[in-house]
Amino acid sequence: MEETVMHVMKRGAITCSREASVREVAQIMAMNRIHYCVVVNESHEVLGIISARSILRAFGKDLDFTKAKDILLPYTITITPSSPLSEAIDLMVRKRIEHLIVVSDRPGSKVVYGLLHGEDLVFAMAGRKEAKP
Amino acid sequence: MTMVCDLMHRGVLYCYPDDSAKVVAEMMADNRLRSVAVVDESGEVWGSISMLDLLKLYGKDLEGTTAEKIMRPYRIEVDPQWPVEKAIDLMKKGKIDHLLIIDPHAGPKRPVGILTSFDIVLYMSHVERGTYEQMLRIPTTS
Numbered sequence: 001m002e003e004t005v006m007h008v009m010k011r012g013a014i015t016c017s018r019e020a021s022v023r024e025v026a027q028i029m030a031m032n033r034i035h036y037c038v039v040v041n042e043s044h045e046v047l048g049i050i051s052a053r054s055i056l057r058a059f060g061k062d063l064d065f066t067k068a069k070d071i072l073l074p075y076t077i078t079i080t081p082s083s084p085l086s087e088a089i090d091l092m093v094r095k096r097i098e099h100l101i102v103v104s105d106r107p108g109s110k111v112v113y114g115l116l117h118g119e120d121l122v123f124a125m126a127g128r129k130e131a132k133p
Numbered sequence: 134m135t136m137v138c139d140l141m142h143r144g145v146l147y148c149y150p151d152d153s154a155k156v157v158a159e160m161m162a163d164n165r166l167r168s169v170a171v172v173d174e175s176g177e178v179w180g181s182i183s184m185l186d187l188l189k190l191y192g193k194d195l196e197g198t199t200a201e202k203i204m205r206p207y208r209i210e211v212d213p214q215w216p217v218e219k220a221i222d223l224m225k226k227g228k229i230d231h232l233l234i235i236d237p238h239a240g241p242k243r244p245v246g247i248l249t250s251f252d253i254v255l256y257m258s259h260v261e262r263g264t265y266e267q268m269l270r271i272p273t274t275s
């Protein structure tokens with residue numbers, strides 16, 4: 001059986017609103033020790049993702065006035081839990097992103113289900129069971 | 134002025150060019166890293182392997198691939214005395230998350246530390262390194 005995204009992904013994601021300031025987003029990332037933050041709208045539909053590298057884009061600007069919506073990478077790739085894992089990895093390598101947002105496979109719905117982390121894939125490659133909390 | 138050496142991690146985790154990709158994957162998983170430096174026997178840096186370079190091999194023969202085959206050659210020299218803005222500029226332009234820091238005083242091509250994009254996030258958020266761990270620590274009487 002072909003391995004799908006469902007087997008490796010983690011459920012749930014840490015999110016922020018698009019009106020959050022960059023300082024808030026940086027604090028969310030620093031306090032939770034994560035390298036990403038998913039930007040969602042009021043009905044929890046995904047708008048984009050902010051990675052550690054996108055935070056750098058705001059360096060030198062006023063962090064309280066720059067908003068999450070100004071620096072986010074817009075969400076364009078649709079990955080669902082039933083997508084084949086090889087396709088997801090291919091996307092990660094090609095677009096040079098370490099986290100893929102997994103959304104519901106109901107058409108038209110963009111509610112966040114979870115994330116596929118590069119870290120979890122490396123764990124699987126090393127033969128380790130699961131990332132330590 | 135904040136310099137690269139104020140924010141970088143001291144010390145670099147490295148492997149040798151003829152180590153297998155499996156060793157690199159284990160190293161990354163056990164230490165929770167996103168990149169590993171590749172150095173030769175004399176300690177000179179040859180390149181680095183990021184998580185994305187390793188992911189290309191998912192489901193393929195890990196034991197039969199050497200680190201030399203998947204590494205990216207090292208070209209950018211970052212000095213620990215540089216202002217941090219210069220390093221951030223490099224990260225933005227080159228779309229790199231990890232910069233290897235080379236100290237000219239330690240000898241040619243000797244890596245002394247690593248600067249990641251997450252270190253910059255910590256710096257910009259003003260959350261001190263280790264705050265989270267301190268918040269979780271249960272107070273003891275001793």
